[in-house]
Amino acid sequence: xxxxxLRRLALTTAFAVALMAGAATxxxxxxxxxxxDLKPTRIAPDxxxxxxxxxxxxxxxxxxxxxxxxxxTADGVIVxxxxxxxxxxxxxxxxxxxxxxxxxRKVFISNLHPDYWLGSQAFADVPxxxxxxxxxxxxxxxxxxxxxxxxxxxxxxxxTEVTVPTExxxxxxxxxxxxxxxxxPLSGHTAxxxxxLDETTGVLFAGGVVFCDRTPTTPHATIADxxxxxxxxxxxxxxxxxxxxxxxxxxxxxxxxTRDWLTxxxxxxxxxxxxxxxxxxxxxxxxxxxxxVLDVLREEYRRSVAHLWPKIEQAALPRVN
Amino acid sequence: MGHALYQVGLAGAMIVVAGTAFAASxxxxxxxxxxxxxxxxxxxxxxxxxxxxxxRVNAPAAAEDTRAVPVSVDATALGHVVEMVAIADLNPFPxxxxxxxxxxxxxxxxxxxxxxxxAVRGAARTADGVWHVSGVMVDAAGGxxxxxxxxxAQKDWADHVGEVQARLWPADTDGVARLRLRIRxxxxxxxxxGIPAYFVETLQVxxxxxxxxxxLAKIDSLEPVSENxxxxxxxxxxxxxxxxxxxxxxxxxGEIRATIPIPPPxxxxxxxxxxxxxxxxxxxxxxx
Numbered sequence: 001x002x003x004x005x006l007r008r009l010a011l012t013t014a015f016a017v018a019l020m021a022g023a024a025t026x027x028x029x030x031x032x033x034x035x036x037d038l039k040p041t042r043i044a045p046d047x048x049x050x051x052x053x054x055x056x057x058x059x060x061x062x063x064x065x066x067x068x069x070x071x072x073t074a075d076g077v078i079v080x081x082x083x084x085x086x087x088x089x090x091x092x093x094x095x096x097x098x099x100x101x102x103x104x105r106k107v108f109i110s111n112l113h114p115d116y117w118l119g120s121q122a123f124a125d126v127p128x129x130x131x132x133x134x135x136x137x138x139x140x141x142x143x144x145x146x147x148x149x150x151x152x153x154x155x156x157x158x159x160t161e162v163t164v165p166t167e168x169x170x171x172x173x174x175x176x177x178x179x180x181x182x183x184x185p186l187s188g189h190t191a192x193x194x195x196x197l198d199e200t201t202g203v204l205f206a207g208g209v210v211f212c213d214r215t216p217t218t219p220h221a222t223i224a225d226x227x228x229x230x231x232x233x234x235x236x237x238x239x240x241x242x243x244x245x246x247x248x249x250x251x252x253x254x255x256x257x258t259r260d261w262l263t264x265x266x267x268x269x270x271x272x273x274x275x276x277x278x279x280x281x282x283x284x285x286x287x288x289x290x291x292x293v294l295d296v297l298r299e300e301y302r303r304s305v306a307h308l309w310p311k312i313e314q315a316a317l318p319r320v321n
Numbered sequence: 322m323g324h325a326l327y328q329v330g331l332a333g334a335m336i337v338v339a340g341t342a343f344a345a346s347x348x349x350x351x352x353x354x355x356x357x358x359x360x361x362x363x364x365x366x367x368x369x370x371x372x373x374x375x376x377r378v379n380a381p382a383a384a385e386d387t388r389a390v391p392v393s394v395d396a397t398a399l400g401h402v403v404e405m406v407a408i409a410d411l412n413p414f415p416x417x418x419x420x421x422x423x424x425x426x427x428x429x430x431x432x433x434x435x436x437x438x439x440a441v442r443g444a445a446r447t448a449d450g451v452w453h454v455s456g457v458m459v460d461a462a463g464g465x466x467x468x469x470x471x472x473x474a475q476k477d478w479a480d481h482v483g484e485v486q487a488r489l490w491p492a493d494t495d496g497v498a499r500l501r502l503r504i505r506x507x508x509x510x511x512x513x514x515g516i517p518a519y520f521v522e523t524l525q526v527x528x529x530x531x532x533x534x535x536x537l538a539k540i541d542s543l544e545p546v547s548e549n550x551x552x553x554x555x556x557x558x559x560x561x562x563x564x565x566x567x568x569x570x571x572x573x574x575g576e577i578r579a580t581i582p583i584p585p586p587x588x589x590x591x592x593x594x595x596x597x598x599x600x601x602x603x604x605x606x607x608x609x
Contacts, residue, residue: 147462148462151462219385272592275589275591275592276488276490276499276501276553276590276591276592277591277592277594278391278393278430278501278553279391279430279432279551280379280380280391280392280393280430281379281393281430281594283379283381283391284379284594299383302381302385303385305391306381306384306385306386306389306391307385307386309391310389310432310551313501313503313551314486314503314549317486317487317488317501317503318486318487318488319484319485319486320485320486320487320567320579320580320581320582321483321484321485321578321579321580
């Protein structure tokens with residue numbers, strides 16, 4: 001009995017809200033579908049990046065918080081990361097098409113976090129390569145990860161479905177046209193992190209291993225291993241470092257910045273656990289001023305407390321029975 | 322049973338309305354929770370309720386892990402407190418725990434499951450019978466209460482139920498000593514298909530002294546407390562205490578018992594949240 005009434009009410013309300021929204025925003029923003037407005041920046045010969053925001057996933061940015069990229073080789077286009085949604089992947093592919101007529105040769109996905117691979121649907125007709133650990137992670141957690149993105153950014157995700165990478169890759173050097181790509185498998189930021197060094201141009205696509213002026217994320221991190229990953233980056237001869245999140249730089253300053261943050265974070269939480277502080281209290285610990293250059297600092301710090309604290313505490317508390 | 326309790330609650334409410342008209346002027350919920358009035362009647366039936374920032378509830382604005390959201394309730398600003406409760410309004414089981422601080426400071430911290438975005442409240446009842454209520458909103462992806470415990474992934478989980486990890490820090494100048502407990506238990510809500518509710522129901526902390534033992538604090542906990550529950554309490558052990566004893570029971574009769582040693586001489590009292598940590602460039606060892 002009451003259902004039709006409720007439904008009518010809901011419809012009426014939705015209509016009123018839509019009218020008000022239209023009136024408030026005017027014609028400048030109200031019309032037209034959502035768009036990421038992706039524009040490639042050329043960062044090296046044949047090499048382009050779509051630079052994203054350094055914020056968290058929001059309904060304003062649609063999840064565009066990453067630096068995806070592509071390399072135009074004589075053997076076709078190599079795509080690195082596909083973005084947070086089907087829409088992003090499709091817009092990315094269309095933007096690549098404006099730069100080159102060459103077909104997409106292969107897609108690489110650096111890890112299982114949502115903004116790296118949820119756009120893969122737009123590349124379902126080409127091989128999508130990732131480390132075996134990333135493929136397993138997406139098979140296991142992909143649908144939960146996608147659900148959470150729908151919650152966080154809403155309509156931008158429309159039509160997005162989990163597309164599992166199709167081709168496992170390992171540490172190797174592969175040649176596409178005149179570009180030699182070194183595939184570097186590591187673990188620490190997640191259980192399977194793929195970095196791609198274009199030996200031809202010296203551009204390193206560092207994935208989630210290096211963050212630059214953006215607070216590192218830790219949902220799948222093992223800090224001690226992550227620090228070893230940073231040592232590995234230090235050992236590479238590179239000309240340009242493309243982090244998945246944050247600024248692109250011609251030096252390794254952000255390797256040191258990422259190391260500084262992780263060392264502080266881990267040390268601070270261990271010290272707090274050992275000093276009797278509770279996890280809820282640790283959410284509010286002061287963060288040194290030098291980290292204020294990192295975007296979304298307090299938010300990511302709090303997420304990291306949730307990720308790291310329970311294990312540190314479990315290891316530190318003595319058994320008493 | 323439930324019906325009888327309901328009648329008692331109703332009768333209590335009517336007495337208050339008739340006597341002081343307090344319920345009629347019961348303040349509206351600052352968090353605008355749709356469940357507030359129902360929960361108020363259920364858990365504070367008839368008692369006067371005020372919203373009071375002297376009770377500090379600390380929880381993250383967004384739950385990163387809905388199976389273990391850190392929550393602390395600190396009512397030390399109220400002075401003596403008889404009982405405290407924690408409530409997550411929109412959980413299938415809103416009541417998280419009841420805490421009788423006894424001689425302990427009115428502070429409790431734990432981790433809770435959250436089924437969806439909700440108000441999370443702490444309340445403290447002072448000796449005059451008034452409940453002082455405060456709270457925060459916690460956003461969440463959801464599902465914390467109906468997710469299966471990770472415990473069951475380990476084949477030998479049943480061999481470890483009831484294992485206790487604990488540490489007592491020395492008392493500070495006010496005689497308050499931080500106690501941290503971690504109990505191995507699935508703390509199952511019963512919402513996972515075919516798995517009955519299985520959770521720790523009672524915990525009490527006693528001090529052992531040459532003259533005998535004395536109860537320091539008591540927790541009645543319910544389904545929303547996280548798997549492998551963790552508590553921080555601020556107890557006041559007598560100066561001659563030789564050890565603390567934790568006794569508890571789950572809802573299937575499983576007993577929990579552990580003896581917690583007094584901290585060694587020279588150990589430092591726990592850090593207080595107001596204090597900052599040591600200088601940031603301290604060269605801590607990492608990842609051990």
